[in-house]
Amino acid sequence: MKRPTIRDIARAAGVSPTAVSFALNGKNGISEATRERILNAANAMGWAPNPVARALSISRSHAVGLVIPRPKSAHSSERFFFHFMLGLQSTLAGADLGLMTHMSTSEDDELEAYRKWWAQRRVDGVFVLDPRQDDPRDSLLHDIGMPAVFVGDVQAHSGAVLAQDAGMMRVIAEHLRERGKTSWAYICGRTSKTHIRLRVEALTAYAQAHGVHLQVVAETEFTEHSGYIETNRLLASQVVPQALIFENEILALGGIQALADNDMKPGRDVFVVSCEDSAICRIVTPAISAIDRDPSTLGQHAAQVMIDMLEGATPYTLQEGVPHLIVRASSAGNRD
Amino acid sequence: MKRPTIRDIARAAGVSPTAVSFALNGKNGISEATRERILNAANAMGWAPNPVARALSISRSHAVGLVIPRPKSAHSSERFFFHFMLGLQSTLAGADLGLMTHMSTSEDDELEAYRKWWAQRRVDGVFVLDPRQDDPRDSLLHDIGMPAVFVGDVQAHSGAVLAQDAGMMRVIAEHLRERGKTSWAYICGRTSKTHIRLRVEALTAYAQAHGVHLQVVAETEFTEHSGYIETNRLLASQVVPQALIFENEILALGGIQALADNDMKPGRDVFVVSCEDSAICRIVTPAISAIDRDPSTLGQHAAQVMIDMLEGATPYTLQEGVPHLIVRASSAGNRD
DNA sequence: CTGAAAGCGCTTACAG
DNA sequence: CTGAAAGCGCTTACAG
Numbered sequence: 001m002k003r004p005t006i007r008d009i010a011r012a013a014g015v016s017p018t019a020v021s022f023a024l025n026g027k028n029g030i031s032e033a034t035r036e037r038i039l040n041a042a043n044a045m046g047w048a049p050n051p052v053a054r055a056l057s058i059s060r061s062h063a064v065g066l067v068i069p070r071p072k073s074a075h076s077s078e079r080f081f082f083h084f085m086l087g088l089q090s091t092l093a094g095a096d097l098g099l100m101t102h103m104s105t106s107e108d109d110e111l112e113a114y115r116k117w118w119a120q121r122r123v124d125g126v127f128v129l130d131p132r133q134d135d136p137r138d139s140l141l142h143d144i145g146m147p148a149v150f151v152g153d154v155q156a157h158s159g160a161v162l163a164q165d166a167g168m169m170r171v172i173a174e175h176l177r178e179r180g181k182t183s184w185a186y187i188c189g190r191t192s193k194t195h196i197r198l199r200v201e202a203l204t205a206y207a208q209a210h211g212v213h214l215q216v217v218a219e220t221e222f223t224e225h226s227g228y229i230e231t232n233r234l235l236a237s238q239v240v241p242q243a244l245i246f247e248n249e250i251l252a253l254g255g256i257q258a259l260a261d262n263d264m265k266p267g268r269d270v271f272v273v274s275c276e277d278s279a280i281c282r283i284v285t286p287a288i289s290a291i292d293r294d295p296s297t298l299g300q301h302a303a304q305v306m307i308d309m310l311e312g313a314t315p316y317t318l319q320e321g322v323p324h325l326i327v328r329a330s331s332a333g334n335r336d
Numbered sequence: 337m338k339r340p341t342i343r344d345i346a347r348a349a350g351v352s353p354t355a356v357s358f359a360l361n362g363k364n365g366i367s368e369a370t371r372e373r374i375l376n377a378a379n380a381m382g383w384a385p386n387p388v389a390r391a392l393s394i395s396r397s398h399a400v401g402l403v404i405p406r407p408k409s410a411h412s413s414e415r416f417f418f419h420f421m422l423g424l425q426s427t428l429a430g431a432d433l434g435l436m437t438h439m440s441t442s443e444d445d446e447l448e449a450y451r452k453w454w455a456q457r458r459v460d461g462v463f464v465l466d467p468r469q470d471d472p473r474d475s476l477l478h479d480i481g482m483p484a485v486f487v488g489d490v491q492a493h494s495g496a497v498l499a500q501d502a503g504m505m506r507v508i509a510e511h512l513r514e515r516g517k518t519s520w521a522y523i524c525g526r527t528s529k530t531h532i533r534l535r536v537e538a539l540t541a542y543a544q545a546h547g548v549h550l551q552v553v554a555e556t557e558f559t560e561h562s563g564y565i566e567t568n569r570l571l572a573s574q575v576v577p578q579a580l581i582f583e584n585e586i587l588a589l590g591g592i593q594a595l596a597d598n599d600m601k602p603g604r605d606v607f608v609v610s611c612e613d614s615a616i617c618r619i620v621t622p623a624i625s626a627i628d629r630d631p632s633t634l635g636q637h638a639a640q641v642m643i644d645m646l647e648g649a650t651p652y653t654l655q656e657g658v659p660h661l662i663v664r665a666s667s668a669g670n671r672d
Numbered sequence: 673c674t675g676a677a678a679g680c681g682c683t684t685a686c687a688g
Numbered sequence: 689c690t691g692a693a694a695g696c697g698c699t700t701a702c703a704g
Binding site: 049 | 696697698699700
Binding site: 250 | 397
């Protein structure tokens with residue numbers, strides 16, 4: 001009934017606990033024959049390591065942490081979190097690392113969670129979401145010595161994974177140019193966020209290089225209504241855009257509404273593309289073309305950076321691969 | 337730099353480690369004066385318990401686990417999981433319990449995760465999602481002695497939290513009757529699932545008690561198309577329903593499409609209500625009335641059952657509170 | 673190549 | 689009311 005310990009298997013194999021520990025951990029100083037005998041005994045007795053005891057010895061918990069910040073405002077990001085976690089777990093599993101999660105209610109709560117996890121040696125490192133410039137969390141984690149991987153932006157002291165913002169815009173741009181669209185508008189939210197700034201820059205550069213007329217509408221709310229308003233405004237402007245790129249699907253929804261009110265058919269008269277995908281894009285009529293972000297891959301990358309850091313690598317940064325545009329009815333026509 | 341241990345604070349307070357342990361854990365056998373001296377010393381030195389060491393001593397990990405089953409098919413449930421976890425954490429935090437998560441790729445993987453967590457003493461108990469009748473997981477967990485709380489159905493050996501299926505239908509029924517609707521249709525999916533059977537029963541009972549004409553359309557796919565087909569069929573039937581209750585928002589979407597094709601206005605000519613809420617219900621035109629499931633509360637309840645079980649209570653079952661109907665345009669008119 | 677021993681930080685019978 | 693001691697299961701210098 002009781003689980004076997006290394007003492008038990010030492011007794012069974014007729015060796016010392018030390019030898020067992022060495023054999024089990026693949027250290028040398030054990031003859032091949034002895035090692036085999038020990039491993040057999042361990043298997044026969046169904047031995048599994050007790051990570052708690054191991055953690056107490058070596059001061060490592062074999063778990064990492066993820067705090068999901070400010071869930072009150074995170075409603076639109078549920079899909080992202082879910083698939084990001086999926087990716088994390090799939091590669092953490094390979095390194096036998098568990099994942100602890102915490103949902104924070106405020107930034108203080110988040111910092112407190114890090115301190116507590118670290119003080120209690122509950123986790124060996126953490127993933128940090130929604131980074132911003134000069135993020136205070138980077139300093140805190142560095143000060144207490146806690147390994148961290150930031151998701152979305154580079155930091156001074158921690159590892160990071162980066163989304164492909166420029167690459168994403170390039171994919172959209174190529175799609176539109178391929179379909180003969182030469183006048184675009186990009187309806188993005190506030191450009192204060194790093195990743196949106198990057199997108200604007202990439203799109204602008206592309207447009208200039210290829211003689212495309214581009215209007216950028218910034219400083220909008222992320223609501224259907226503001227997508228509607230801005231689209232109407234664009235349709236009334238001197239150069240009516242042939243393609244509308246929306247920061248997310250909520251804005252795009254408003255845009256489609258505006259097109260309908262102006263008797264324009266999305267996908268025929270004007271192309272519509274969203275930088276963010278969701279069930280809404282699939283279900284709405286017409287379905288909206290959208291970038292498939294694949295947060296799962298981002299999670300896998302983040303996990304890999306963490307694993308390497310825990311094995312002693314200096315913090316480094318990994319780029320997300322080139323994203324993919326799911327072409328739906330809202331931008332499917334007019335190939336020439 | 338090094339974290340203080342109970343030895344350190346024992347030395348500082350001039351007592352034995354035993355005394356410190358007793359004082360810190362609020363056991364008696366320590367004079368009030370001594371206890372205070374010890375607590376002061378602990379605070380002054382910034383002592384925090386090392387849960388790993390404690391776990392090794394008392395064989396408890398102070399963490400519980402949640403495995404999210406079969407993520408491949410879980411796309412529609414991301415919102416549920418997210419908010420369920422939110423609820424879990426908010427009450428687990430009060431009991432100082434951490435949460436470990438795992439996403440399983442198959443049922444075998446899930447069972448393996450339980451075994452491993454338990455063998456390694458990583459968690460003290462687990463939450464189990466998507467229960468079905470005679471769930472094999474109940475036996476497994478019982479066999480290995482792992483405390484478990486099932487979410488959605490009662491089990492032979494474990495604790496459980498139950499959704500309010502009957503209550504949900506009653507809320508919808510009252511809303512419809514209040515607005516003068518006396519002929520309804522309920523478009524549900526397969527009735528093989530326990531919770532759908534419960535809903536049908538509750539709705540049927542209510543309709544009979546109040547002289548409402550009710551048609552139940554079962555055995556439909558959970559797709560927009562099948563919502564469309566079934567609604568068209570209902571509109572052509574002898575008794576055209578004045579209100580359509582859809583199992584989820586995807587079916588409802590198809591229903592609204594069918595109404596539009598028949599020149600009927602949802603919310604005026606025919607009421608539409610969905611048993612499942614999501615961004616889609618808010619965003620579509622007209623917005624769809626829907627039950628606000630609040631998976632977060634369900635999570636809080638589940639956590640409470642777990643906490644009690646870990647403190648020695650026999651497994652018990654908790655009912656979710658009465659759900660709330662969010663009334664939107666699709667069923668807002670005709671009050672009389 | 674191998675074993676006896678101390679230690680990780682806490683808890684808990686057991687003696688005083 | 690209090691302390692010395694053993695133990696949880698593993699790791700790792702240290703001696704042979």
